[in-house]
Amino acid sequence: MFTFKTVLPRVSYRSTQVSRSFTSSLIRKNANSDLDKSIDELVNIKLSTEKSKVPELDQETISTSKLIDTFNQYEPKVMSEEVVAPGSKNPIPINAELNYYAPLKHEVKYGHLKAEVIFKCFDPVNVEFFCDFALRAAYYLGLPATGPKPIPTKRERWTVIRAPFVHAKSKENFERKTHGRMIKIWDSDNEVIDLWLSYLKKNSVWGVGVKVNMYTSEPLQLSDKMESIEANKKALDELSASIETLSKDTGNPVSQKVLELLKDPVFTKHMSNKEIEQLKSSS
DSSP states (O other): OOOOOOOOOOOOOOOOOOOOOSSOOSOOOSOOHHHHHHHHHHHHHHHHHHHHOOOOOOHHHHHHHHHHHHHHHOOOOOSSOOEEOTTOSSEEOHHHHGGGSOOOOOOOSSOOEEEEEEEEESSHHHHHHHHHHHHHHHHHTTOOEEEEEEEEEEEEEEEEESSSGGGGGOEEEEEEEEEEEEEEEESOOHHHHHHHHHHHHHTOOTTOEEEEEEOOOOOTTHHHHHHHHHHHHHHHHHHHHHHHHHHHOOSOHHHHHHHHHHTSHHHHTTSOHHHHHHHHHHO
16 A cells, blocks of 8 residues: 655745835836836826726716705704603604693684584494594684583483283383584684685595584665565566566567567576577567
């Protein structure tokens, strides 16, 4: 059996420090210094030309970069202070914190009643929740509101037999309670109240009925308006009578000319359907 043993010669290494320039990544040994200088100059020229060539960007990329810079510089102003909710470390906005408190209300200034909104429901929890929602919506729309005022609970009771025939003498009683609340709106415009009511209708709660009593103001000259309406009605009656008279007077050319003028669309658009039919029948 033969064994082989490899013997390596002992070689001593000496560390040497070689200086090189930034532009060259190779260590050149025993090279001409003039050649190194010329190569370095060429590399510097090439780097300077590459730096001077800036790539051209399209308009969309430039606008996107400007938009990103604008968003980075955006600092929104907080109108309300942030508070830390009890039992947590995260701040919440003041409008979210207001949900833990009673609804805010505008002060009644003149005392002109504009609307009475009555909420009715069999469950008091639902009606209280919807009244709270309605008051918050009225506050943000600028409507002075008062309430909710409790309405007397309506109780209904029925007594029925448990079963027919043998168990007819056994009775069973049932009771139903209708809970009500009322909110009053003051010193507001009717259009804003209509907007508020449409918002309540859109976000209504199941099982809650709403009844609204609106109050409008009329001028003191209401009687004059009613008299003018009566005068217009009387004039219309006289017009129908005159049409009947003119239709009977067929021999008079003036009456026939008046009838032709009355058939013109300029006059017929102010007449009723009955008068237009009367004109057509007279011809």
